[in-house]
Every structure is written in C-alpha cells, then in structure tokens.
Amino acid sequence: MLAHGWGRYPSIDAKSFTFNSEADLRARLKSISSGSAIARGLGRSYGDSSLSENLLSTSRLNRFISFDDTTGDLVCESGVSLSEILDVFVPRGWFLPVTPGTRFVTVGGAIASDVHGKNHHNAGSFSNHVKWIDLILADGSVARCSKSERPELFMATCAGYGLTGVILRAAVRLQTIETAYIRERTIRTKNLDEALVAFDEQAGWTYSVGWIDCLAGGKHLGRSVLMLGEHATRRDIGESKDPFRLRPNRELSVPFELPGFFLNTMTVRAFNSVYYGKASSGERIVRYEPFFYPLDGVHNWSRIYGKRGFVQYQLVLPKESGKEGLKKILERTASKGLGSFLAVLKLFGKEDAPYLSFAKEGYTLALDFPITSSLFKELDEMDSVVSNYGGRIYPTKDSRMKGEMFYAGYPQIDKFKEVRAAVDPNRRFESLQSRRLGI
Amino acid sequence: MNRSVLILGASSDIARAIARKFGSEGWSLLLAGRDVELLSRDAADFRLRYKVDVEAFGFDAVAFESHARFWDSLPGKPEGVICVFGYLGGQKVSERNWDEAKKAIDTNFTGAVSILNIAANDFEERKSGFIIGISSVAGDRGRMSNYIYGSAKAGFTAYLSGLRARLSKSEVKVMTVKPGFVATRMTEGMSTPALLTATPQQVAADVMRAYKRGKPVVYTRWFWKYIMLIIVHIPERVFRKLKL
Ligand SMILES: Cc1cc2nc3c(=O)[nH]c(=O)nc-3n(C[C@H](O)[C@H](O)[C@H](O)COP(=O)(O)OP(=O)(O)OC[C@H]3O[C@@H](n4cnc5c(N)ncnc54)[C@H](O)[C@@H]3O)c2cc1C
Numbered sequence: 150m151l152a153h154g155w156g157r158y159p160s161i162d163a164k165s166f167t168f169n170s171e172a173d174l175r176a177r178l179k180s181i182s183s184g185s186a187i188a189r190g191l192g193r194s195y196g197d198s199s200l201s202e203n204l205l206s207t208s209r210l211n212r213f214i215s216f217d218d219t220t221g222d223l224v225c226e227s228g229v230s231l232s233e234i235l236d237v238f239v240p241r242g243w244f245l246p247v248t249p250g251t252r253f254v255t256v257g258g259a260i261a262s263d264v265h266g267k268n269h270h271n272a273g274s275f276s277n278h279v280k281w282i283d284l285i286l287a288d289g290s291v292a293r294c295s296k297s298e299r300p301e302l303f304m305a306t307c308a309g310y311g312l313t314g315v316i317l318r319a320a321v322r323l324q325t326i327e328t329a330y331i332r333e334r335t336i337r338t339k340n341l342d343e344a345l346v347a348f349d350e351q352a353g354w355t356y357s358v359g360w361i362d363c364l365a366g367g368k369h370l371g372r373s374v375l376m377l378g379e380h381a382t383r384r385d386i387g388e389s390k391d392p393f394r395l396r397p398n399r400e401l402s403v404p405f406e407l408p409g410f411f412l413n414t415m416t417v418r419a420f421n422s423v424y425y426g427k428a429s430s431g432e433r434i435v436r437y438e439p440f441f442y443p444l445d446g447v448h449n450w451s452r453i454y455g456k457r458g459f460v461q462y463q464l465v466l467p468k469e470s471g472k473e474g475l476k477k478i479l480e481r482t483a484s485k486g487l488g489s490f491l492a493v494l495k496l497f498g499k500e501d502a503p504y505l506s507f508a509k510e511g512y513t514l515a516l517d518f519p520i521t522s523s524l525f526k527e528l529d530e531m532d533s534v535v536s537n538y539g540g541r542i543y544p545t546k547d548s549r550m551k552g553e554m555f556y557a558g559y560p561q562i563d564k565f566k567e568v569r570a571a572v573d574p575n576r577r578f579e580s581l582q583s584r585r586l587g588i
Numbered sequence: 589m590n591r592s593v594l595i596l597g598a599s600s601d602i603a604r605a606i607a608r609k610f611g612s613e614g615w616s617l618l619l620a621g622r623d624v625e626l627l628s629r630d631a632a633d634f635r636l637r638y639k640v641d642v643e644a645f646g647f648d649a650v651a652f653e654s655h656a657r658f659w660d661s662l663p664g665k666p667e668g669v670i671c672v673f674g675y676l677g678g679q680k681v682s683e684r685n686w687d688e689a690k691k692a693i694d695t696n697f698t699g700a701v702s703i704l705n706i707a708a709n710d711f712e713e714r715k716s717g718f719i720i721g722i723s724s725v726a727g728d729r730g731r732m733s734n735y736i737y738g739s740a741k742a743g744f745t746a747y748l749s750g751l752r753a754r755l756s757k758s759e760v761k762v763m764t765v766k767p768g769f770v771a772t773r774m775t776e777g778m779s780t781p782a783l784l785t786a787t788p789q790q791v792a793a794d795v796m797r798a799y800k801r802g803k804p805v806v807y808t809r810w811f812w813k814y815i816m817l818i819i820v821h822i823p824e825r826v827f828r829k830l831k832l
C-alpha cells in the first residue's frame with residue numbers, strides 16, 4: 150500500500166498493520182519480518198513522521214476507557230480522535246485542553262508531536278495536559294510513564310514522534326466549558342509591526358491566531374487578520390439558545406487532485422484577497438468548529454495542491470529577534486512567488502518540557518508551499534535564516550530539512566537519544582524522518 | 589422502553605461500527621463473541637459514549653450445542669439479533685484441507701443457522717423482533733478465488749430468504765446484508781480496489797438505513813447490486829475464463 154502524509158510527499162510502499170489490543174500489537178510486532186516500524190494515527194502529519202516500511206495503525210485501537218466528571222480526566226486508547234472526544238464531550242460541557250487546527254488527529258498523534266493550539270501562550274502544548282501514558286516498548290513490555298513515574302521516558306515520548314514505542318492509552322485532562330460557542334474578535338492589521346503589537350496587547354485572550362496575506366509586500370508586508378477567541382458564557386450567547394446544541398455541519402470535499410497550475414500566483418492572490426476581504430473587524434458569537442477548524446469543512450483539501458504534493462514550513466523564532474526574522478522570511482516568500490496558500494502566525498508562550506517539543510517563546514509562522522523543482526533549494530536557504538535567528542522547524546510538518554538544521558534547533562536531542570537507546574537499542578521503531586535527520 | 593439488540597460476533601470491525609450506530613441512537617447493546625475481555629472494553633466504551641446499557645457475553649458460533657443455553661441465559665430477550673460473525677479462510681488451503689473448509693462452512697453457515705433457528709422460534713412465538721444477517725456478495729455466484737466461503741454465504745443467504753418468508757406472518761423482519769469489499773481485519777493486507785472498498789462505518793450506516801426502511805435485502809455499498817447483477821449474468825463459458 151502506498152502511504153503518505155497530509156502533504157502527499159514523500160510516499161512509501163508500506164505494509165499497514167492494525168490491532169485492537171496490547172496482545173494483538175505484540176503479535177503484529179513479532180510478525181514483522183523486515184524493515185522498521187512506526188506508529189501511525191490519522192496521518193495528519195504533513196511529511197514523513199509517520200512513514201516507514203511497516204505502519205502500526207491505531208485505527209482500531211480507539212476506545213474510551215473511563216471519564217471522571219469531577220476532574221475531567223479522560224482515559225482512552227491512543228487511536229481515539231480529537232473529533233470523537235469533541236462529539237461526545239462538548240454536549241456534556243467539556244472541551245479539549247489544547248487543540249491543533251484540525252480535529253482529525255488521534256490522541257497518540259497529538260502526544261507524539263506534542264501539538265499546540267491557539268492557546269499555547271497560556272496552556273502550553275498538549276502533553277502539558279497528559280497525566281500518564283502507557284506505551285508498548287520494542288521488547289513488547291508495557292511501560293507507564295508520567296511527569297513523576299519514569300519522567301525521562303515521559304519527556305521523550307511526548308514529542309517523541311513514535312520513536313520510543315507505541316502509545317496504547319493515555320489520560321488527558323479536559324477543561325469545562327459553559328457553551329459550545331466562541332466569542333470571536335477579529336482585528337485587521339496593516340502590516341507585520343501592527344500585527345505583532347496586537348498579539349502582545351491582546352495576550353489576555355485565551356485563543357489567538359493571525360492569518361497573513363503573504364503576498365502583500367512593501368509597506369503592507371505582513372498584512373493580516375488577527376482572530377481572538379474566548380469560550381462563550383451562557384450570558385454571551387443569550388439565555389434562549391441551547392448552549393450545546395449545534396446543527397451538524399455539512400462537509401465539502403475536494404474529490405481529486407487539481408492540476409498544479411491551479412495554484413499559480415494569481416489564484417493564490419485571489420484567495421488571499423477574498424479571505425482578507427471577508428474578515429470584518431468586531432466581535433461575534435460563532436460555533437466552535439469554524440473557529441478552531443476552518444479547514445476541516447473541506448475534506449481532503451490537501452489535494453488542491455495536485456499530485457506533487459506540498460510542504461508546510463512551520464518555524465518558530467525567539468521573541469527578541471523574531472520581528473526581523475519574520476520580515477526576512479515573508480519578504481523571501483513574497484518576492485520569489487513561492488505560492489504560499491496559507492500563512493498562519495502565532496505568539497507562543499513558554500517552552501514545553503518534553504525534549505523535542507517544538508513550541509518555545511516567540512513567534513511561529515506556518516506557510517504552505519506547493520512542491521516545485523526549485524522549492525527545496527529555496528527552503529534550505531530559508532532554513533539558514535531561521536537558524537541564524539535562533540529558530541527551529543516543526544518536524545511534524547517537515548519532509549525535507551537536513552539533519553544539521555534539526556540538531557541545531559533541538560539542543561535536548563542528546564537526552565532524547567539516551568532514552569531511546571535504552572528502550573529501543575536495535576531501532577525497531579524508525580520513520581523515514583528519523584532516518585533522514587539521523588536521530 | 590429501552591430497545592435492545594444482540595450482536596453476534598461483536599468484536600468484528602463491521603459489528604463494532606454497527607454497535608456504535610445503534611448505541612448512538614439509544615439502543616441497549618448485548619455484545620456476544622469469543623473474547624469477552626475484549627468485548628468488555630468495547631462495552632465500557634459504548635456506555636461512556638452513548639450512556640446506554642451494554643453487556644458482554646461469551647459466544648462461539650461453532651459450539652453449536654451451547655447455543656440454546658446461551659440464548660436462555662440472556663437477561664431478557666433482545667428486540668433484534670444481528671449476526672455478524674464470519675470466517676473467510678484461505679481458498680487454496682480449503683481445497684486440500686477439510687478442517688479449513690469445514691471451519692468456513694461451520695462459521696458462516698451452520699453456526700448461523702444453529703443460533704438463528706433458536707432466535708427465530710422465540711421471535712415467532714412472541715410475534716415481534718428482527719433478524720439481520722451479514723452475508724456477502726460472495727454468495728451470489730461461486731467464484732474460483734473464494735467459492736468455499738462463497739458457497740457457505742450462499743447457503744446463509746438462502747437460509748435468510750426462507751426465514752424471511754416464514755416469519756413474515758409473525759411480524760418478524762429478516763434482512764439480508766450483502767457487503768462487497770470492506771476494509772476490515774478480514775481483508776487486511778489484501779489489495780482490494782480502493783474505489784470499491786467501503787469502510788465499516790459506511791456499511792453500518794447502510795445497515796441502519798435499510799433496517800429503518802424495512803428492506804429485505806441490501807447491498808452495501810449500493811453499487812454492488814449492479815456489479816453482482818452483471819456478474820451473475822455472465823455466461824458460464826466466459827465466466828470460466830475470468831480470473832475472478
Ligand atoms: C489542517 C491541519 C492543521 C494542523 N494544525 C496544527 C496545529 O495547529 N498545531 C499543531 O501542533 N499541529 C497541527 N497539525 C499537525 C498535526 O496535529 C500533527 O501532525 C499530529 O501529530 C497528527 O496526528 P495523527 O493522529 O494524524 O498522527 P500521524 O500523522 O499518523 O503521526 C504523527 C506522529 O505521531 C506518531 N504517532 C501517532 N500515533 C502514535 C502512537 N499511538 N504512539 C506513538 N506515536 C504515535 C507517529 O509515529 C508520527 O511521528 C495540523 C495538521 C493539519 C493537517
């Protein structure tokens with residue numbers, strides 16, 4: 150079976166295994182005759198984080214185990230998706246502590262990439278809300294780890310990209326909500342300086358994210374729309390509305406790959422200006438889905454980039470040097486016509502504890518680039534800009550960075566490798582990415 | 589009153605999807621299968637998700653002599669039964685090895701007849717209930733690649749058809765489900781054509797829809813009805829030469 154990530158590049162002819170219990174997985178691991186193996190959730194990582202010769206798919210390991218409605222502690226198997234958690238728990242007044250920009254990721258994937266959301270500046274990343282993890286190690290044994298129990302294994306497994314073992318179950322603490330709605334505020338900013346000032350001024354909002362028109366250059370460089378949000382209270386939505394009943398959302402899908410020329414600069418320009426034009430300043434009450442998951446309304450949108458696929462380039466720059474670095478990156482993107490379709494900007498809070506967590510205090514920018522013959526060269530140059538400013542790249546989005554770039558950005562890699570060497574000395578768990586980066 | 593449904597072979601991927609569908613509509617679930625420990629985990633999951641009553645029971649389709657006892661031991665009789673268990677086996681192996689062939693026949697046909705006879709008699713007497721049997725398009729025409737399994741499913745399809753006629757007088761509905769390719773543990777590692785392969789969730793949705801409409805026979809996905817229409821009409825001379 151040909152497997153690929155969300156960016157449809159690279160792909161590998163892999164064997165996929167499913168399992169619905171610990172014993173089942175153990176047997177599967179034994180039956181693998183050649184090549185490495187790596188855990189795979191819903192395949193929403195963009196590049197090669199969940200690709201290997203053998204894929205250990207958690208698609209059937211997807212049960213809820215228990216829920217404590219006094220603390221919000223949910224125990225579930227690792228293949229449960231965030232979408233299922235929302236479906237079941239939002240109507241009961243609970244919400245995810247942290248959510249990425251799509252609901253179609255698994256709990257295992259959220260932990261293994263230590264994903265962040267629009268509330269990173271006050272909640273940290275996903276693992277910050279994980280009480281414990283049970284994972285199966287290369288030798289077939291099951292280990293429980295948490296901040297206090299085998300803490301090194303915990304710090305290596307969160308943002309561990311499946312390299313320490315396969316997460317079987319975890320306990321995640323949900324947060325309470327009064328309604329399923331979000332009070333959203335939109336702010337337009339004329340350029341990057343304004344946008345960054347706005348992020349700081351609006352740091353009191355629980356959720357914040359910026360969409361950048363990355364083709365605007367010159368004095369409009371960094372022209373953007375800032376979206377801020379709070380979980381709406383009952384008072385916010387008005388007493389007459391049912392706080393948790395939402396109408397089901399219709400889903401559209403992109404049924405086949407569109408040809409690459411669809412994405413020429415003109416189209417991108419048009420898309421950006423439409424998006425920009427639509428956003429009006431002011432406050433309104435919206436359902437939680439369009440606020441958190443604007444792209445989930447269109448299934449398989451990644452196909453819009455055609456057969457060659459695309460790369461999402463997500464970087465973080467430390468706050469002090471960030472402004473200058475962001476300008477350089479945006480200038481490059483605009484001037485080279487790299488066809489970035491979406492650019493997302495966010496201010497991160499404190500760095501997370503897991504060894505390879507991506508987020509750290511500063512600005513993160515995510516850009517989508519359709520793959521062309523010259524793209525990787527451009528991105529290597531972009532890497533040196535990021536590196537010079539003390540930044541790093543997010544592995545879960547990556548399919549092309551070089552080992553040196555990764556090592557330079559992640560100073561705790563040695564601690565990670567120590568743990569991994571102890572639990573998987575023969576490297577049964579490897580991804581195309583871990584091999585490429587030389588981890 | 590809370591409606592309840594018994595699912596036989598509840599650990600299967602299709603069964604789990606069907607259980608979710610019924611659970612999400614408020615049905616109480618009785619899960620039966622060989623691995624009770626596993627089913628108890630599903631039971632906990634369904635309870636949490638749907639806030640319905642769920643219980644797990646041990647059941648082996650080929651332990652025919654235990655079926656009456658199994659049925660009698662159920663706490664309250666369910667409104668309906670969904671028979672999902674099945675065994676594909678290896679065609680090549682079953683051509684040479686009688687145990688393998690017998691296992692396919694016993695699981696897909698004999699075991700199903702054994703337990704559904706008991707349920708049918710009960711429902712007939714009670715004059716209410718429904719029986720849903722998961723057969724297969726493989727039973728519509730024996731093909732060289734899986735005719736041992738296919739013939740057992742053909743037997744099951746014929747059984748359900750006769751049962752439907754008999755029970756129609758007693759207000760008991762019998763529905764035959766004929767899935768085409770479905771991505772489950774049964775077909776894992778086989779290269780089924782992506783466009784023709786359904787997910788268990790799609791199958792479960794089709795089953796629920798057809799159940800509500802009171803359909804006697806349903807193909808899932810719907811296009812299999814037309815594919816099979818063609819396949820059963822291919823002249824023998826030509827059929828022999830096709831590598832189907
Ligand atoms: C539209 C879109 C928006 C996104 N927005 C964000 C965002 O805002 N913030 C953010 O942080 N990320 C974001 N992402 C990335 C996504 O959240 C991560 O890539 C996530 O890890 C994907 O989870 P998955 O279940 O699809 O896992 P996969 O993509 O299948 O795997 C991802 C990694 O997790 C490992 N893994 C998966 N399951 C297990 C397990 N059970 N045990 C051990 N390791 C496991 C894999 O080996 C792999 O290394 C976005 C992705 C998309 C497509």
Ligand SMILES: NC(=O)c1ccc[n+]([C@@H]2O[C@H](COP(=O)([O-])OP(=O)(O)OC[C@H]3O[C@@H](n4cnc5c(N)ncnc54)[C@H](OP(=O)(O)O)[C@@H]3O)[C@@H](O)[C@H]2O)c1
Pocket residue numbers: 596597598599600601602603621622623647648649650651672673674675676695722723724725766767768769770771772773774775
């Ligand atoms: N997948 C397809 O393409 C396809 C197509 C057409 C029809 N079907 C039919 O759909 C049904 C469900 O299959 P599936 O695709 O979901 O595959 P599956 O997950 O492999 O399900 C097979 C189920 O049958 C159970 N079973 C086998 N022998 C049994 C026995 N002696 N006693 C009790 N249970 C027994 C298995 O239980 P254990 O967990 O204990 O092994 C398992 O739950 C089957 O009847 C199959 O023939 C499938």
